[in-house]
Amino acid sequence: MGMGRPREFDAEAALDQAMEVFWRHGYEGATIAQLTEAMGINPPSLYACFGNKEGLLKAALDRYTKLRNVWMNEVVAAPTAREVAERMLMGIADKQTDPANPPGCLLVQGGIACGSGSENVPFELAARRAENEAQLRDRFARAKAEGDLKPTSDPAALARYVSAVAVGMGVMASSGSDREALRQVADVAVQAVEAQSARD
Amino acid sequence: MGMGRPREFDAEAALDQAMEVFWRHGYEGATIAQLTEAMGINPPSLYACFGNKEGLLKAALDRYTKLRNVWMNEVVAAPTAREVAERMLMGIADKQTDPANPPGCLLVQGGIACGSGSENVPFELAARRAENEAQLRDRFARAKAEGDLKPTSDPAALARYVSAVAVGMGVMASSGSDREALRQVADVAVQAVEAQSARD
DNA sequence: AGAGATATGTAGTGTTCGCTACAGATGTGA
DNA sequence: TCACATCTGTAGCGAACACTACATATCTCT
Numbered sequence: 001m002g003m004g005r006p007r008e009f010d011a012e013a014a015l016d017q018a019m020e021v022f023w024r025h026g027y028e029g030a031t032i033a034q035l036t037e038a039m040g041i042n043p044p045s046l047y048a049c050f051g052n053k054e055g056l057l058k059a060a061l062d063r064y065t066k067l068r069n070v071w072m073n074e075v076v077a078a079p080t081a082r083e084v085a086e087r088m089l090m091g092i093a094d095k096q097t098d099p100a101n102p103p104g105c106l107l108v109q110g111g112i113a114c115g116s117g118s119e120n121v122p123f124e125l126a127a128r129r130a131e132n133e134a135q136l137r138d139r140f141a142r143a144k145a146e147g148d149l150k151p152t153s154d155p156a157a158l159a160r161y162v163s164a165v166a167v168g169m170g171v172m173a174s175s176g177s178d179r180e181a182l183r184q185v186a187d188v189a190v191q192a193v194e195a196q197s198a199r200d
Numbered sequence: 201m202g203m204g205r206p207r208e209f210d211a212e213a214a215l216d217q218a219m220e221v222f223w224r225h226g227y228e229g230a231t232i233a234q235l236t237e238a239m240g241i242n243p244p245s246l247y248a249c250f251g252n253k254e255g256l257l258k259a260a261l262d263r264y265t266k267l268r269n270v271w272m273n274e275v276v277a278a279p280t281a282r283e284v285a286e287r288m289l290m291g292i293a294d295k296q297t298d299p300a301n302p303p304g305c306l307l308v309q310g311g312i313a314c315g316s317g318s319e320n321v322p323f324e325l326a327a328r329r330a331e332n333e334a335q336l337r338d339r340f341a342r343a344k345a346e347g348d349l350k351p352t353s354d355p356a357a358l359a360r361y362v363s364a365v366a367v368g369m370g371v372m373a374s375s376g377s378d379r380e381a382l383r384q385v386a387d388v389a390v391q392a393v394e395a396q397s398a399r400d
Numbered sequence: 401a402g403a404g405a406t407a408t409g410t411a412g413t414g415t416t417c418g419c420t421a422c423a424g425a426t427g428t429g430a
Numbered sequence: 431t432c433a434c435a436t437c438t439g440t441a442g443c444g445a446a447c448a449c450t451a452c453a454t455a456t457c458t459c460t
Contacts, residue, residue, distance in 0.1 A: 002404050005456040023313075047449070048406080053449090109313040113374065160377075188393075205435080207438095
């Protein structure tokens, strides 16, 4: 039996375009018409490949987090907890104001509140953010074990904190804050992590 | 000439209901049908009173910020910058997880990203958040002048920082974080402000 | 070459959206 | 009481939404 007509578009390149539309307009604000136009395909191709709109979002999120994880691995490779926080937040200040992408973070812009029928989208995004937070928590736990962080410090709380600041910065970026403003926030935020660092 | 038939519903009570719907579903996620049902009126009454959906949102935002400003005045009345930050962020941890309201903050949940035709909604929310940030900045500037904050501290950066943390906490709350988690974030966050406080 | 399988483009489907025309109801002023 | 102004409920407007039926095109396998 035959294998059928092959797909004429590059799925990953199309996903990159879809990712940008979701990033800029959010899940509910992005329309199928906008998505198909950006992806350079017609609706039937979209549905054959990704199932439905939510399936397309999940595929875009997968691609986004995959690219982001490469960077996160560099972040947690920093020698101290303070430098981890600094690399993470300063990097976010730059990335979220990179003119090559929509401002902010897809994991925030994607949809914080949604209407009936899409209630699980915000939780889908939260689950992806939780992965990053877990990575930070593990790294901070190691820092505590190594004596880099105070014995009284709470790695989970620190990770939650850094994650919260990152989200706040994303919202600021999407509503017009410039790179310098975000860097100032990151600079202040790092001081809380420094306060949990052991004296040297 | 006559004054016409008087309105049969309480506009402020109706606004409270609309506020809750926008808070829970966001601007675009909230439908006129949901809003009118929650408000206990029919569409023509809504449009006669508030103009259109965006006018209703602005009226709801006005009411939200009016209530919130009462609390903000208590926050900035704290004696030191550190205590201002602590009152603000700890208070937010409690308010954003108050079961009497939808989780999170209307100024975030209302709409971070919107579709074509509602692009100005995110900026409308950002403008209201900026008012709070300005209030914090003025308070921190006073703290610096009083010697409560270090001479090298940047009141504007500190205010932006506290505001960013508050936004991040709002997103966390709306996606399921409980009160204890938010308090941990607030606790860590305050330490950055403490690091900018003058020794005593 | 022919049969089966999958992709594509056109052109829609039914539903829901924000919003409103209209008629009747209820008030004020002369 | 009557003219006028405003509100209210019913009912439905055009537009946009996510999604798909269908005919056609392009592949693989025999």
